[in-house]
Amino acid sequence: MTGLEAFRAEARAWVRENAPKSLWETSGSGPFEGYWGGSKCEETDPDLLRWRDLGIEKSWTAPAWPEQYGGGGLSREQENIIHAEMKAIGVPRPVAGQGLAMFGPVLLDYGNDAQRAQHLPGIARGEVRWCQGYSEPNAGSDLANLQLRAVRDGDELVLNGQKIWTSHADLSDWIYCLARTDPNAPKKQMGISVVLVDLDTPGITVRRIDLISGYSPFCETFFDNVRVPTANLVGTENEGWTIAKAILGHERSSIGRSIARQPGSAQREVVARARKHLAVPEGAIPDPLLRDEVASLGMLEEAFHLTLARIQQSAESGTPGPEGSITKIVGSELKQRRFELGMQVAGTQGLGWEGPGFDADDLQYTRDWLRSRASTIEGGSSEIQKNIVSKRVLGLPEGKK
């Protein structure tokens, strides 16, 4: 047995012995599923909390982070194995969220020792929840157009302006913001800095925004003379764009992986809904056109999972392929097609909003379908991803866009 195989056996045994049974088969084990933590967290499920505690005790919430920052000090390969073993039985990671998947890894690369020591252990323990302050009313796809101003005043920065679409700002403790520190820089990508802000700082107002699904997962975040220490600047002042892009890279692949869930689950879900709503308890779905569409979905799903596996394997062997950029594009399409088909087979039973005549699963599904419309927008729209692939991967010349 090689070292890694031995480790796999150890990880498998530990996960299976410790993960509470009620959590099995509940999750695709992506980086955004499960317990997000933070001081405002109101999670009460005792099994989820026990699983969190066991993960922390084992240092497997952030397996590949250095031990001094609350990580497990393991290799990337070992971390992948741990997550794969959790996925194999469908339990969520003990702690999930942006801090672990997006912000933490970038702070490890670009932050200084003091910042790492201050922030990473709290993330690894699920005590501090982070959100992303990137988008603004006039800076969406054109993110570099952002205007949140940060002006130096002694050893403080004074922030004024607005962020929008800030997911879970209302539930978070800290926000990593992109702010304009030099409005006179020759290019708009220059003069931007990454600033870490405690959301309890005076001058911050967070207002929730309702979505078509009826949920309010994101917020407007206003900054009115918000003062933060200059020590909260990450990396070099005015050179934050590179860091911003690094975080976006983690975001794209995390979204893709979160969508992935269990292989075959999208197809199973749609078939189950077809059986329920079309009253076909077994055998072939009678409408051949519908069946063909379900099979197309199932094939796309399998191809997507195999592609994720291939990308991961090539990253492990040290040569990450350019295919990584497709996970966001394909994953979000897959998610939308799954919900579209799941809604089609439900017919008018998929139209419920609340109240009598609809069961809980159907009501939830309708809202999830509505939520799925965002998947080709959030984290950089599909059009923007295609711009990136055409420039970075295919080397096509830039034009008017």
Add this chain to the structure above:
Amino acid sequence: MTKDRAPFLLLNEEQKMLAKTAHEFIRERAPAARIRAFRDSRDGVGFSRELWSEMAELGWLGLQIPERYEGMGLGFFDLAVVLEQSGRELMPEPFVSTLLLGTQALLLGGSEEQKKALLPGVAAGETLIAIGYEEAGSRGDASKPVTVAKDSSDGFELSGEKLQVLDGHLADRIIVSAATSDTGYALFLVDPTQSGVTVIRQSRMDGLNAAIVRLERVRVKSDAVVGGLDAGAALLGAVFDRASVGLAAQMLGASEQAFTDTVDYIKEREQFGVPIGSFQALQHRAVSVYTDIALTRSVVLAAARAIDESPDEVPRLASLAKAMGSETFMHAAKEAIQMHGGIGVTDAHDIGFYMKRAQSTYMTFGMPSQHRRRWAELHGY
């Protein structure tokens, strides 16, 4: 894909080397423009026997053939590596007939004598084997051959007509399907020089070579049966699965090449004072072909791996590879022509051969909708 473990989808060092060597060899020695030359020369062969022999010497034809039959004893995965490269230049050499149909039929169902007699010749590039299963009116359904095998004193008497038998015009052996009962059929090895066999060459648009094979009371001994007497359907089904995966590997290579050529072209070609590749309408469609190819690569590699390592997964993954490979190649070929503009629809330009091959491979071994239906059946809906 099972949720515990994904198949290993990368090439090892030897396979990477093999891909590189094959890529360079084929690009230099077997460019797609040969299709036009073969068509125009009407030489009666339609491919290069010399090249086929050279590839045999390089060991490529016997990659998957066991060592005791003078092959290299490697796996189908290794063969798929070469097939992908052969697809890039649409090689008309008898990969599909001899390596994907004939050889697989023998490996899966052949007797020891049959394998000993034929496989060393295949590995050496000397023996060509074709399979005849298509008939007038079969429309892609090989399950009910009209060709019959009548019991005779010391064997069988075969009568019927097979169409579009790939490389039937030069094959040393032709394996044909023939009904042995009302419901069953078997596969029979036929020597085309035998009396009663007539071979008429057909000309197709795609540069592959095919023939009509007419059988008039052709007498074969009982040792000509490949696999069991009523086992033709199961055997041919398993052969088609492997052939589908191999063909999908070729389609993957062809898609990749058509796409690369197209991306190169739109970087060069200028209109409105700028390269047309700077237009977002073309860029986004190019990315769509790119993602299709990336997905197809994963499923082809997984299916090829399954042939070597997890036979139970083969039917599902073969259908997946064939369906996606077909759609991707068709997509890549259509966009290739569109993005080339007028030059793309001229005979002088090679890109049109990719369109022709995309159509022919789409229709071979079941079109995507048939494979999706099978996929649904295999998943219980």
